[in-house]
Amino acid sequence: MEFEMELRHLRYFVAVVEEQSFTKAAEKLYIAQPPLSRQIQNLEGELGIALFERGSRPLKTTEAGQFFYQHAVKLLSNAEEVKSMTKRIGLIEKTVTMGFVGSLLYGLLPKIVYMFRQQQPHLKIELIEMSTKDQIQALKEGRIDVGFGRLRISDPAIRRVLLREESLMLAVHISHHLATDSKGTYFADIEDENLFLYPSHPKPNFSTQVRHLFSEHGLDPKNLKEVREIQLALGLVAAGEGVCIVPESAKTIQLPNLIYIPLLDSSAKSPIFMAIRCMDESENIRSLFDCIYQVYDLEGFQYDRASSRHYNASSS
Structure with a gap:
């Protein structure tokens, strides 16, 4: 019969070493002495060495036996740690990981996450900035x-x-000719402006969305420059280098000589989407939906909750 070393064999061996007696070890392990002796013999046979000095009273390990004992204790300790941590993670610490595009940090996302943390204190919540495209792959x-x-x-x-x-x-910069019209402006009025788009990669992204909006109006702006991120774009605008289209929530970014004016075209909107796996109907996701609409209610934002009820939103 082939012998396969298992953790229990290490426990048997450690007990014999620490009790310095097969009889006392058998009592400690609640097993009979003959089976214990056989297991130790099988262990020695598997290793091809003697672990105990025969005939010694009290029982003593060989040099190889002492080496094996020290490592057996470490292995058993590690096994217990793994078992304990696995139970802790499984029973206590559930994690919800959220991907987000950077511009949403200037809107309501921080308030939503904070409320979610307060209402679900047992959850560990992690936030990772990533493009919408990367979010889809990360979800899958x-x-x-x-x-x-x-x-x-x-x-x-x-x-x-x-x-x-x-x-x-x-x-726009406060000295820009459009800055005097507080009512707002149209896409057609900025076709010839030096226009900063962000982010510069990866595509598709918000800059892709802005380009499409111009195309939908039959416009083809020539003076476009893509920059890495929204803060850099607005810094360049504040320096008088050009203009930049941003979501309304970005107006919380205040720089000297920088002002924001409305875009009056009906299509001048940026949708905000929440994406989940199709089969995910977990209670945590339902609770997150509730937090989103609680914040929207508190802030007075309009929304159509019917699109998310029972997870029946279109994925097309």
């Missing part, structure tokens, strides 16, 4: 549990919920 691979983005990216494995449409604004 199980690296995140929910994504917040601005693009209509379709995937049969992902259910996308439109949370609301955010108005777009134009950031």
Whole structure:
């Protein structure tokens, strides 16, 4: 019969070493002495060495036996730690990982996450900045549990919920000729402006969305420059280098000589989507939906909750 070393054999061996007696070890382990002796003999046979000095009273280990004992104690200790941590993670610490596009931090996402933390104190909540496109792949691979983005990216494995449409604004330098019209401006009025778009990668992204909006109006702006992120774009606008289209929530970014004016076209909107796996109907996701609409109610934002009820939002 082939012998396979298991953790229990290490426990038997450690007990014999520490009790310095097969009889006392058998009593400690609540097993009979003959089976214990056989297990130790099998262990020695598997290793091909003697672990105990025969005939010694009290029982003593050989040099190899002492070496094996020290490592057996470490292995058993590690096994207990793994067992304990696995139970703790499984019973206590559940994690919800959220992917988000950076611009949403200037809107209501921080308030939503904070409320979710307060209402679900048993959860560990992690936030990871990533593009909408990367969120879709991360959801499918199980690296995140929910994504917040601005693009209509379709995937049969992902259910996308439109949370609301955010108005777009134009950031300009206070000395810019458009700054005097507090009522706002139109896409057609800024076709020839030096226009900063962000982010510069990866595509598709918010800059892709802005380009599409111009195309929908039959406009073809020539003076476009893509920059890495929204803060850099607005810094350049504040320096008088050009203008930039941003979501309304970005107006919380205040820089000297920088002002924001409304874009009056009816299409000047940026959708905010929440994406989840199609089969995910967990209680945590339902609770997150509730937090989103509680914050919207508190802030007075309009939304259509019917699109998310029972997870029936279109993924097309």
